[in-house]
Amino acid sequence: VLASVPxxxxxxxxxxxxxxxxxxxxxxxxxxxVGLPDASCREARDRVRAAMLSSGLQWPQRRxxxxxxxxxxxxxxxxxxxxxxxxLLAADGQLRVEAVAGFAFIGxxxxxxxxxxxxxxxxxxDAVRAARVVVPARCAREAALVRPDSVRAxxxxxxxxxxxxxxxxxxxxxxDPPGVAAxxxxxxxxxxxxxxxxxxxxxxxxxxxxxxxxxxxPGAGKTMLAExxxxxxxxxxxxxxxxxxxxxxxxxxxxPPGILIRRPPMRAPHHSASPVALIGGGSTxxxxxxxxxxxxxxxxxxxLGEFPSDVLDTLRQPLEEGHVLVCRARAxxxxxxxxxxxxAMNACPCGREGGPGSCRCRDAARFRYAxxxxxxxxxxxxxxxxxxxxxxxxxLAVEQTDRPMVESTEVVARRVAAARSLAAGRxxxxxxxxxxxxxxxVAPLQPAARRLLExxxxxxxxxxxxLHRVRRVARTLADLVGREGPLTLDDVCSALALRADVxxxxxxxx
Amino acid sequence: xxxxxxxxxEPADRPDGRDQPDRDDxxxxxxxxxxxxxxxxxxxxxxxDRADRAAPFAAALAALPGAGPVVLEQILRDWTPEDAxxxxxxxxxARPRPPTGLVExxxxxxxxxxxxxxxxxxxxxxxxxxxxxxxQQVARRVDPRAxxxxxxxxxxxxxxxxxxxxxxxxxxxxxxPGVLFWRGDLGHLAxxxxxxxxxxxxxxxxxxxxxxxxxxLAAAGICVVSGLALGIDGAAxxxxxxxASCSSATGPAGIAASGVDVPYPRRHAGLWEQVVSSGVxxxxxxxxxxxxxxxxxxxxxxxxGLAALVVVVESHAGGGSLITAxxxxxxxxxxxxxxxxxxxxxxxxxxxxxxxxxGPVRNAQDVLDALGIFNDSGATSPRPRTPPGSRQxxxxxxxxxxxxxxxxxxxPDLGSRAASLGREATAVLDAVGWQPTLLSQVxxxxxxxxxxxxxxxxxxxxxxxxxxxxxxxxRSSDR
Numbered sequence: 001v002l003a004s005v006p007x008x009x010x011x012x013x014x015x016x017x018x019x020x021x022x023x024x025x026x027x028x029x030x031x032x033x034v035g036l037p038d039a040s041c042r043e044a045r046d047r048v049r050a051a052m053l054s055s056g057l058q059w060p061q062r063r064x065x066x067x068x069x070x071x072x073x074x075x076x077x078x079x080x081x082x083x084x085x086x087x088l089l090a091a092d093g094q095l096r097v098e099a100v101a102g103f104a105f106i107g108x109x110x111x112x113x114x115x116x117x118x119x120x121x122x123x124x125x126d127a128v129r130a131a132r133v134v135v136p137a138r139c140a141r142e143a144a145l146v147r148p149d150s151v152r153a154x155x156x157x158x159x160x161x162x163x164x165x166x167x168x169x170x171x172x173x174x175x176d177p178p179g180v181a182a183x184x185x186x187x188x189x190x191x192x193x194x195x196x197x198x199x200x201x202x203x204x205x206x207x208x209x210x211x212x213x214x215x216x217x218p219g220a221g222k223t224m225l226a227e228x229x230x231x232x233x234x235x236x237x238x239x240x241x242x243x244x245x246x247x248x249x250x251x252x253x254x255x256p257p258g259i260l261i262r263r264p265p266m267r268a269p270h271h272s273a274s275p276v277a278l279i280g281g282g283s284t285x286x287x288x289x290x291x292x293x294x295x296x297x298x299x300x301x302x303x304l305g306e307f308p309s310d311v312l313d314t315l316r317q318p319l320e321e322g323h324v325l326v327c328r329a330r331a332x333x334x335x336x337x338x339x340x341x342x343x344a345m346n347a348c349p350c351g352r353e354g355g356p357g358s359c360r361c362r363d364a365a366r367f368r369y370a371x372x373x374x375x376x377x378x379x380x381x382x383x384x385x386x387x388x389x390x391x392x393x394x395x396l397a398v399e400q401t402d403r404p405m406v407e408s409t410e411v412v413a414r415r416v417a418a419a420r421s422l423a424a425g426r427x428x429x430x431x432x433x434x435x436x437x438x439x440x441x442v443a444p445l446q447p448a449a450r451r452l453l454e455x456x457x458x459x460x461x462x463x464x465x466x467l468h469r470v471r472r473v474a475r476t477l478a479d480l481v482g483r484e485g486p487l488t489l490d491d492v493c494s495a496l497a498l499r500a501d502v503x504x505x506x507x508x509x510x
Numbered sequence: 511x512x513x514x515x516x517x518x519x520e521p522a523d524r525p526d527g528r529d530q531p532d533r534d535d536x537x538x539x540x541x542x543x544x545x546x547x548x549x550x551x552x553x554x555x556x557x558x559d560r561a562d563r564a565a566p567f568a569a570a571l572a573a574l575p576g577a578g579p580v581v582l583e584q585i586l587r588d589w590t591p592e593d594a595x596x597x598x599x600x601x602x603x604a605r606p607r608p609p610t611g612l613v614e615x616x617x618x619x620x621x622x623x624x625x626x627x628x629x630x631x632x633x634x635x636x637x638x639x640x641x642x643x644x645x646q647q648v649a650r651r652v653d654p655r656a657x658x659x660x661x662x663x664x665x666x667x668x669x670x671x672x673x674x675x676x677x678x679x680x681x682x683x684x685x686x687p688g689v690l691f692w693r694g695d696l697g698h699l700a701x702x703x704x705x706x707x708x709x710x711x712x713x714x715x716x717x718x719x720x721x722x723x724x725x726x727l728a729a730a731g732i733c734v735v736s737g738l739a740l741g742i743d744g745a746a747x748x749x750x751x752x753x754a755s756c757s758s759a760t761g762p763a764g765i766a767a768s769g770v771d772v773p774y775p776r777r778h779a780g781l782w783e784q785v786v787s788s789g790v791x792x793x794x795x796x797x798x799x800x801x802x803x804x805x806x807x808x809x810x811x812x813x814x815g816l817a818a819l820v821v822v823v824e825s826h827a828g829g830g831s832l833i834t835a836x837x838x839x840x841x842x843x844x845x846x847x848x849x850x851x852x853x854x855x856x857x858x859x860x861x862x863x864x865x866x867x868x869g870p871v872r873n874a875q876d877v878l879d880a881l882g883i884f885n886d887s888g889a890t891s892p893r894p895r896t897p898p899g900s901r902q903x904x905x906x907x908x909x910x911x912x913x914x915x916x917x918x919x920x921x922p923d924l925g926s927r928a929a930s931l932g933r934e935a936t937a938v939l940d941a942v943g944w945q946p947t948l949l950s951q952v953x954x955x956x957x958x959x960x961x962x963x964x965x966x967x968x969x970x971x972x973x974x975x976x977x978x979x980x981x982x983x984x985r986s987s988d989r
Binding site: 200 | 949
C-alpha cells in the first residue's frame with residue numbers, strides 16, 4: 001500500500017535528491033500529486049497511466065496519492081515519470097517492494113511505455129541516494145561518467161518490470177565512446193590572412209585568460225579571429241570536463257558523441273539575448289545561461305554594441321567572480337561562470353572603414369553606440385584591439401610567394417600551453433587572475449619598461465588599474481616566448497599596444 | 511551704456527564711432543517729439559545716447575513673430591527702430607504677408623504674458639490673423655527697454671544696418687541681416703576677415719590644418735570667421751584663440767545660428783566663451799533662442815558676407831560648408847580650398863569644389879598672398895575696409911610664439927628629418943602614410959613585431975612625424 005522510490009530533480013546545475021512516495025488505499029479512484037509539482041510534473045499522471053496500460057500493467061482503481069518529498073522544493077520536468085510509475089506498481093503490489101529497494105529511477109515515460117531521456121542526467125545521477133540507479137538507455141553513457149558501476153538502463157517500462165520481476169536480466173550497457181571521434185578541432189588560425197596584431201591578441205587572450213575586445217569594420221575578420229580562440233586553449237582536464245558536461249547536460253545542450261566535453265566550449269549568443277538567457281535563471285526551472293555554458297571556455301559576444309547595455313552590465317560581476325549567484329524568491333542558485341570573454345563590435349553604427357572623418361554617423365549616434373559598452377565593462381577587457389580589413393595584396397597573396405608562413409593553431413596552441421604551465425607553476429590558473437599584490441613579485445619591470453609606464457601614467461594615458469592590467473598582459477607576452485624574469489620594454493610596449501584607445505576611452509575611463 | 515561690459519569698444523577704440531551723426535535718426539524726417547509720450551522713446555538731447563536708446567527697439571523688432579531676416583531688413587531700411595516700433599503700436603505697420611514655406615519662430619520676450627501669447631501661432635505661411643497675435647497686440651504687451659535691459663546687462667549688444675558699428679562688409683550685402691546681436695568686441699571685424707569653414711565630421715589632418723590656419727591667420731592680424739561648429743570650424747577658432755594672448759593677434763569672430771548666449775553645440779561652450787572674451791560672437795537669432803535648422807544656411811551667408819576670402823578645409827559631398835562657398839561665390843568673394851586626399855570622403859565635397867574652379871591654398875601664407883597681404887616684407891596693406899590705425903602693428907611681431915607653419919618660409923628641411931630615420935622607422939612611416947592607419951595595419955605592412963612597431967610609432971609621435979587620434983595613426987607634415 002505504500003512504496004517509496006528515490007530519484008532526483010535538477011536545481012541549477014546540481015541535482016537534489018527526491019523521494020517519490022506513493023500511497024494506494026481503498027476509496028473512490030483518484031490520482032493526486034502533492035509536494036509542489038509544476039504543470040509538467042502534474043501531467044505525469046496521464047503519461048504514467050497510458051504507459052502502464054500500454055505495457056500490459058494494471059491501473060489501480062483505487063485512491064492514489066503521490067508525494068514528492070521534500071515537499072518544500074518545487075519539482076519540475078518529466079524526469080519523475082519513471083519513479084512515480086515504479087513506486088505506484090510497488091505500492092499496488094504489481095512489483096515486490098523489496099525488488100526495487102536500493103534502486104533509484106530517472107526517466108520520462110512515453111505513452112507507449114518507452115523510457116525517454118531527460119536533460120541533466122549527469123548531475124541527477126550524481127545526486128541520487130541509492131546503490132544503483134536506473135536511467136533511460138540513451139542517457140546511460142552520460143550517467144556512467146560519474147557512477148560507472150551503479151548505472152542500469154532499460155529501454156521501456158515493460159522490460160523494466162520484467163527485469164525487476166526476475167524474468168529478464170539487465171541489458172549490457174555499451175559504455176565505450178563510439179569510435180573516439182575527437183571533438184571537432186574548429187577552424188584553424190592559418191586561415192587568417194594578415195592581422196598580425198589580431199593574431200597576437202587571440203594568442204595572448206588564450207594564454208593569459210585575458211578578456212578580448214575586437215573593434216573594426218564589417219569584414220575585418222573579427223569573428224574569424226574570435227572563433228579561433230577555443231582551438232588555442234588547452235583541452236579540459238577531467239575535473240573541468242565533467243563540470244562543463246554537467247552544465248551542458250543541465251542546460252539541455254546537445255552533448256558530443258563522446259558525451260564528455262573535452263574541448264573548451266564556445267558559446268556565441270545572439271545580441272537579442274535576454275539577461276536571464278545570458279546569466280541563467282528562469283521562473284521554475286533554474287537553467288544555466290549562456291555564460292555558464294561557456295564555463296572553462298569562450299563566451300563570444302559578436303556585435304557587442306547591439307546588446308542592450310543592461311544585459312551587458314549583468315556580466316560585470318560574474319566576470320570578476322567566476323560564478324554567478326542567481327537569486328529568485330523561491331531559490332538561489334550558484335552557476336559557475338569562469339569564461340574567457342571575447343567580444344567584437346564596430347567602431348560606430350555605420351561601421352566606419354577609414355578612420356576618423358570617414359564615418360557617416362551623426363555624432364550623437366556614435367556616442368550612444370559607444371556608451372552601450374559601459375566604462376566598467378570596457379575596463380574588464382585587458383585586450384582591446386582595433387582591426388581593419390587586410391590590405392588587398394595580403395588577401396590575394398599565395399602561400400608560397402611573398403607571404404611569410406603563417407602559424408597554424410597547432411603551433412600557437414603549443415606556445416599557449418607552455419605559457420599556461422608557467423602561470424600554473426606560480427600557482428595561478430592564468431595570468432589574468434594574478435592578484436595585484438603579487439605583481440611586483442611575478443611581473444617585475446626592467447628600468448626601460450618602468451620608465452615607459454611612468455611616462456604613460458604621467459601623461460594620463462594610463463590609469464592605476466590599467467597599469468596592473470598592462471603588467472599582467474606583459475607577463476603573458478613574456479611567458480609566451482618562455483622568458484622568465486623582469487618584463488622588458490618590448491613586453492610592456494606590446495601590452496600597451498594591445499590595449500587600444502577605443503571610443504576615445506583612455507584606459508576604460510571616458 | 512551699450513553693452514554693460516568692460517570691453518565696450520565704441521567710445522574708446524573706434525575713431526569712427528560716436529562722433530558721426532547717428533544715421534538711424536536721419537532718414538524719413540520722422541518726428542521724434544511725441545515718441546517719448548507714448549513709448550518712452552527719444553526726447554533725449556544726447557545723440558550717442560539716442561543710438562543706445564534705439565537698441566531695445568531694434569532687438570524687440572527681431573523678437574516679433576514672423577520677423578525674419580528679410581522682413582527685419584526691409585523694416586529697418588525704411589524706418590529707425592523707434593519709428594518702426596511706434597508705427598507698430600499705432601497699427602500703421604502690420605505684419606507683412608510672409609513668403610511661403612518658412613516656419614515661424616515664436617515671439618519670445620521672456621515675459622509671462624508674451625509666452626502665453628504663443629500658443630496660437632502656427633506655420634508662418636498662415637495669414638497673420640490666424641497665425642496668432644498681431645504685431646500690435648504683441649507690442650502693446652511689452653516694454654522693450656525693460657526686456658532688453660536684462661540682455662544688455664548680460665553683455666549682449668545689438669546693431670543694425672545704418673549704425674556705425676554694423677559690420678562694414680555687410681552694409682552692401684544683398685541679403686544683409688537686419689539686426690545682429692553680438693557679444694565681445696565688434697572692433698575685430700574691422701580687420702581683414704577670412705572665413706575658415708569645413709565639415710563637422712573632420713579628419714585629424716583636416717582639424718590640424720584648420721587649427722594651423724586659424725592660428726597663423728590670427729597671428730598675422732586676420733580676423734578668423736567661422737561657425738563654431740564641431741570639426742573644422744571649432745578647430746579654426748581654437749587655433750585663432752591659441753595666439754589670442756599675443757598683442758598683435760586678432761581675435762576670431764564666431765557666427766552662431768543660435769542666440770549669442772546659447773552655446774551650440776554644447777561641447778563647444780568653453781570655446782564659445784573664449785571667442786566672446788577674445789573676439790566677437792555674432793548672431794541674427796534672438797538671444798536665448800536655440801538654433802532652428804534653417805538658421806544654419808542663413809548663418810553661412812553671414813560668414814561668407816563678412817569674409818574677404820573663404821577657405822574651405824574639408825567638406826563631405828553636399829556639406830554645409832559648400833553653402834558658405836556658394837554664398838561667397840554669389841557675392842564675388844574669393845573662395846579657396848585646402849586640397850584633401852582623393853580617397854577621403856571628408857574631402858569629397860571640397861575636392862569637387864577645387865576641381866570646379868577655386869584655387870588651392872596650403873597654409874596661412876597662401877591665404878595672405880591671395881589677399882595681397884605681404885607678411886614677410888613688412889609692406890602690409892590689408893584691404894582698406896577700415897581706417898588705418900588703432901589695431902595695426904608691425905607684421906614682424908605677429909609671429910606666434912609657437913613655431914609657425916613650415917610652408918611659410920619654404921624651409922629646405924622638408925623630409926630631412928624623415929631621411930635621418932633608421933630603416934625600421936622609415937618603413938613604419940611609409941606604412942602609416944597620409945591616411946588614418948591602425949597599428950594592426952602597420953604591423954601587417956612592415957612585418958615588424960607588435961612591440962617594435964608600437965615602440966617605433968611612439969618614437970615617431972614624440973618627434974612629431976606621426977600623430978595619433980584614438981587608435982589611428984597618421985603622418986604629420988615633415989617639419
